[in-house]
Amino acid sequence: MSxxxxxxxxxxxxxxxxxxxxxxxxxxxSDYAQESLGDITFVEVPGVGDTFAAGEVFGVVESVxxxxxxxxxxxxxxxxxxxxxxxxxxTVNQSPYADGWIMKLRVADAAQLEALLDGTAYAAExx
Numbered sequence: 001m002s003x004x005x006x007x008x009x010x011x012x013x014x015x016x017x018x019x020x021x022x023x024x025x026x027x028x029x030s031d032y033a034q035e036s037l038g039d040i041t042f043v044e045v046p047g048v049g050d051t052f053a054a055g056e057v058f059g060v061v062e063s064v065x066x067x068x069x070x071x072x073x074x075x076x077x078x079x080x081x082x083x084x085x086x087x088x089x090x091t092v093n094q095s096p097y098a099d100g101w102i103m104k105l106r107v108a109d110a111a112q113l114e115a116l117l118d119g120t121a122y123a124a125e126x127x
Contacts, residue, residue: 002032004123005097009116011073012125016097018114021037027073029061032126034093037063043089044070045081045102050104052076055113057100061092074112076105 004124007015014033018026034040042062052058059070081103085091092100107113119124 002030002035002126003097004031004119004126006119008097008124009073009113009118011071011116012127013071013073015071015073017073017113017116023107023110024075024079025074025105025107025113026101027103027105028096029092030122031096033061033068034096034100037061037068038065039063040089040092043082043085043092043102045083045085045121046078048078048081050079051080051108054088054115058103061089070102072105073116074105075108077108078103080104 008018010016014030016028020091040061040063044060047056054072054075056072057069058072061068084100
C-alpha cells in the first residue's frame with residue numbers, strides 16, 4: 001500500500017504540497033504516483049521565476065512505462081527547483097516525499113491549499 005503523509009495536501013492528479021507556513025510550498029508527486037509510473041527515467045522541471053495557475057502543466061515525469069504531465073496543485077511563482085533530479089530522476093522513486101521533491105512555489109492564493117485533499121481524502125481516492 002502506498003504511503004500517504006498526513007502533513008501534506010494532495011491533488012487528484014497525485015501531486016502533493018507541503019505548506020512551509022510562510023507563503024511558500026514544496027511540490028512533488030505522491031508515493032502512489034511514483035509506484036504507478038514505475039522506474040522514473042527523466043523529470044522535466046520548470047524554471048525559477050516561471051508562474052503557473054492551479055491545474056496548469058508545469059513539467060513531465062517519464063518512466064519506463066509512460067510519460068505523465070505534472071499539474072500545479074496551486075498557483076504561484078517557482079522559487080526553487082530540485083536540480084538533483086537531472087542527474088538522478090530515480091530519486092523520485094526512492095524518496096517521493098523528501099529528496100524527490102520537484103519544485104517550490106510562492107503561493108498566489110493560500111485559499112487554494114484548502115481545496116486540495118487531506119491525507120484521508122487522498123487515501124480514499126487511491127484505494
